[in-house]
Amino acid sequence: MAGWFKIDLWKRVIAALVVGLAVGLGLRYGMGAEAGGAFAETWIKWIGDLFLRLIRMLIVPLVFFTLVSGIIAMGDPKRLGSLGARTLGTYLGTTAIAVTLGLIMATIFQPGASLTPDTFANADGSGLEDARARADAAGGLVDRLLNIVPTNPIEALASGNILQIIFFAIMLGVGILMAGKIAEPVAKWFDGASEAMMKVTIIVMETAPIGVFGLMATVMATKGLGVLQSLGTLAIALYLACVLHMIFTYGFGIIKGVLGLPVLAFFRGITDAQAVAYSTASSSATLPVTITCAEENLGVDKAVAGSVLPLGATINMDGTAIYIGMVALFGAQAMGIEVTLSQYVLVAVMATLVSIGAAGIPSAGLLLSGAALTQVGIPEAQAALIIGFILPFDRLLDMMRTMTNVTGDAAVATAVAKWEGELDEGVFRADDNLSAHVDDREKPVPS
Numbered sequence: 001m002a003g004w005f006k007i008d009l010w011k012r013v014i015a016a017l018v019v020g021l022a023v024g025l026g027l028r029y030g031m032g033a034e035a036g037g038a039f040a041e042t043w044i045k046w047i048g049d050l051f052l053r054l055i056r057m058l059i060v061p062l063v064f065f066t067l068v069s070g071i072i073a074m075g076d077p078k079r080l081g082s083l084g085a086r087t088l089g090t091y092l093g094t095t096a097i098a099v100t101l102g103l104i105m106a107t108i109f110q111p112g113a114s115l116t117p118d119t120f121a122n123a124d125g126s127g128l129e130d131a132r133a134r135a136d137a138a139g140g141l142v143d144r145l146l147n148i149v150p151t152n153p154i155e156a157l158a159s160g161n162i163l164q165i166i167f168f169a170i171m172l173g174v175g176i177l178m179a180g181k182i183a184e185p186v187a188k189w190f191d192g193a194s195e196a197m198m199k200v201t202i203i204v205m206e207t208a209p210i211g212v213f214g215l216m217a218t219v220m221a222t223k224g225l226g227v228l229q230s231l232g233t234l235a236i237a238l239y240l241a242c243v244l245h246m247i248f249t250y251g252f253g254i255i256k257g258v259l260g261l262p263v264l265a266f267f268r269g270i271t272d273a274q275a276v277a278y279s280t281a282s283s284s285a286t287l288p289v290t291i292t293c294a295e296e297n298l299g300v301d302k303a304v305a306g307s308v309l310p311l312g313a314t315i316n317m318d319g320t321a322i323y324i325g326m327v328a329l330f331g332a333q334a335m336g337i338e339v340t341l342s343q344y345v346l347v348a349v350m351a352t353l354v355s356i357g358a359a360g361i362p363s364a365g366l367l368l369s370g371a372a373l374t375q376v377g378i379p380e381a382q383a384a385l386i387i388g389f390i391l392p393f394d395r396l397l398d399m400m401r402t403m404t405n406v407t408g409d410a411a412v413a414t415a416v417a418k419w420e421g422e423l424d425e426g427v428f429r430a431d432d433n434l435s436a437h438v439d440d441r442e443k444p445v446p447s
C-alpha cells in the first residue's frame, strides 16, 4: 500500500484511466452496449459519483478561502512595496488577453460540439432542461451584473453562488487589509484556512485514481470511444492558445514590444523553469527554479524577483484563465446552450478572478472551473460531471497551462525590473550569445 502512494499521483491517475478505459470498453463490447452499460450503471457508477461528490464538496470553501487569502497576499506591503500597482496592472492586463484568446480558440475549435447533451444528463435524463431554463432565466446584462452583489453572503455561500462568493471574498479581503493591525489575526486565520483547504484538496486528489477508474469505465461502457474526440480537440485548442499567448503576448508583446529586449534570450533564460513547470504541473513547486532563472539568466534584481515571482505564482495564472474560459464554453457546447455576449463577458471576468484565486497546485484550475460552468447556466451537478469527464485527462492540459503561468510570472518580473531600473541587461542579453542554462552562469558576460 505504501508503495502505491510513492508513485506520482499523475502516474496513478493515468494507470487508472487506462484500466477504466479497458474495463468500460470490455463491458460494452463483451456484454453488448445495453447490458454492458446497465452493468456499469449498477456496479461501477457509484465509485465515480462518490468522487464527484468529494470534488463538489471542495469548490465553495476552496474558492472562498483561497481568494480571500489571495487578496490579502496582494496587499502585503512586504511582498509588494512600491512595485505594487505596476505589477498588479501587468498581471491583470496579460490575464485579460489570455482569457480572450482562450474564448476565441474555444469558439473556433468547438471542443464540446461533438458531445451530445445526454453525456452529462442525470441518470433519469433530467438536468438538461434545467440547464437551458437557468440560462434563459438569468436575464439581461444589467440583471446579471446586479446579481453579482449578494444581499446575504451567507446565503451565497450556502447556495454555492460562485460569482457572489467571489464578490464577497474580494470585499472581505480588502476590508481585512484596510483594517490593518487589528485584523491581522483574521488575515492569519484566512491564510491558515486556505492552506488547510489546499490540504483537503490534496487528500481528495489522492482518491482520484479510484474515482477516475469509476468515471472512465462508466463513460466508456455507456457511451463508447466516440466521446474522446472532444477531449482531443480541447487539448489542441488549449495548447495552441497557450503557445500563442507565450510567443505573442509575453515574447513579442512585453519582452520585445514594451521592453525592447531580445525574445529568444528570454525564452532561453527560462527554459529550466518551463521544463520544471511542465513536468510538475505546479507553479508553487516551480517557484525556486523560476526565481533562479529570473535572477541568474534574465538579470532580474533579487528584491524584485523575490517579491514579484512569489506573488505571481499565487495570483498570476494566464494558462489557468485560458483554460477556465475554455471549459465553460466546452460545457455549454456539450449541453447545447447558446452563450450570449453578456455571458461571454461574465465568463471572462469569472475566469480572471478564479485564476487569481487558484492555488499553484496540480488540477486547481479544473476544480475551480465549476465556477465558470455554472456561469453559462449549467447546474452544479452537471458541472461536476463535466469536471469528472475531463479530469482523467487533466494532467496533460495542466502541464501546459502551468508552463504558461510560470512564463507569465517571469515576463512580468522582467518588465517590473526594467521599469524600476533593476534589470541587468548585460546578463539578459548575454544569453544571446551563451547557453542559458542555470549552471552556465559562471561564464564571462560580454557587455
Ligand code: ASP
Pocket (backbone or CB within 6 Å): 281, 282, 283, 284, 317, 319, 320, 358, 359, 360, 361, 362, 363, 364, 365, 366, 398, 401, 402, 405
Ligand atoms: N496547476 C496550475 C499551476 O500550478 C494551476 C491549474 O491547475 O491551472 O499553475
